[in-house]
Amino acid sequence: MKLILSTHNVTLTEAIEQHILSRIDKLEHFDRWAINARVVLTHDMTKIPERQFKCSMRLSVPGPDLYAEDSENDLYAAIDLVTKKIEQQIRKSHNKRKAKKHSDAAASKKSRQSD
Numbered sequence: 001m002k003l004i005l006s007t008h009n010v011t012l013t014e015a016i017e018q019h020i021l022s023r024i025d026k027l028e029h030f031d032r033w034a035i036n037a038r039v040v041l042t043h044d045m046t047k048i049p050e051r052q053f054k055c056s057m058r059l060s061v062p063g064p065d066l067y068a069e070d071s072e073n074d075l076y077a078a079i080d081l082v083t084k085k086i087e088q089q090i091r092k093s094h095n096k097r098k099a100k101k102h103s104d105a106a107a108s109k110k111s112r113q114s115d
Contacts, residue, residue: 001028002036009043010053010075016041019076023083027059030090035060041075049073055082059090066090 003024005017024037042054055078056069068085072078 001034004036004038005041006039007041009045010041012041016075016079020079023079027083027086027090030087031059031061031094033062035062039079041079043075047071053078055079057082057086059086061090061093063093066093 001024003021005012005020010016020039024039027037028034037060038058040054040056042056044052044054050073051071052073053075054069054071055075057067059066066086066089068082068089070078070081070085072081
């Protein structure tokens with residue numbers, strides 16, 4: 001998976017980059033068809049202290065892209081919460097695909113039995 005990492009008013013350290021890479025690897029485990037991930041880290045000093053760091057993530061997958069963002073007072077917490085939101089979206093899309101597959105199979109079985 002390709003990672004595009006951009007920052008705004010945040011110094012990108014090795015620790016931050018490694019933290020993001022570990023979270024992206026976790027997402028890649030859930031959806032191996034992900035094409036790329038775009039992560040934007042922002043530090044806005046004009047906002048209240050509880051919401052200074054913002055992390056947004058866009059995961060390109062076949063079909064509609066997955067997008068999540070979160071603002072926290074800690075950058076690492078914002079990254080973790082965004083990853084959790086994307087993970088929930090991946091699980092939801094997988095469950096939808098499974099449910100559609102099962103409902104289609106049940107409908108065809110019912111039509112075969114009625115013949």
